[in-house]
Amino acid sequence: MTENVYIGSKPVINYVTALVTALQREPKVHVMARGRAISSAVDVVEVCRRSFLKDLQIEDILIGTEQMGDGDDLRNVSTIQIVLNKNA
């Protein structure tokens, strides 16, 4: 099973806590973010690796584009998906 942790605009430490908790339940966790939160997603993973789970492996990093909104408000938003594995 895989769990997803979605990164938003709250302080990085909130998501670090969520990620550490998720990794206690499942060995494999996807960290997902869009737009400006992409930088925070990298911060969350780096803080987690440096301070909490030093043997955490980055299995894959995927980037992409999603269309958001509709009609006149349609716009492209970049995405990131960081696949983490505790047991790799």
Added chain:
Amino acid sequence: MTENVYIGSKPVINYVTALVTALQREPKVHVMARGRAISSAVDVVEVCRRSFLKDLQIEDILIGTEQMGDGDDLRNVSTIQIVLNKNA
């Protein structure tokens, strides 16, 4: 040979132009960014792939941490390196 394109706080389109130009000189280009510019780096690569070079391959994405400043101002900054290959 490999060329590096460093992403900063200018408009994304400036770096897209720099990236397209770099890929005309070398098949392999590294897109590098730190901190808040990480989101822009993903934007630059995605715009380049969607609008200019549709067959551009992402060979690797690496994330890390760098220490910046010194003394009392020492802080950790997240980094990203997106390795692009035109010929892969």
